Amino acid sequence: MSFLGLRKWPTPVAKPLWPFIAAGTITYFLVAKAQDMGVKSEAYAKDPRNPYAAQIAKESHH
Template sequence: MSFLGLRKWPTPVAKPMWPFVAASALTFFLVGKAQDMGVKSEGFRNDPRNPYAAQIAKQSHH
């Protein structure tokens, strides 16, 4: 017998969702790396609109 549509045993949530969580983590990591590579690329390294230009210039002097 169900009470308000709830089952006796809870429906598994984490087990069927692991591929989506793994893909989300991988996508987040790869997009972050692509953004970092784009900001530090030769074409945008000295661009005044680049918010990381000062930080990149300081790192390149070392």
């Protein structure tokens, strides 16, 4: 029996969505890693338009 359309037990939310949450997290970190590798590549590391050029130059001296 339901009261105003509500079930006795709540509908699960996180349990059926865990694959999508895991895939989203993995995708986020892989894209971030690819972007970091692209910014630090030799072709763009010394480009003056690169916003991380100063940081990359400072790290390369160590």
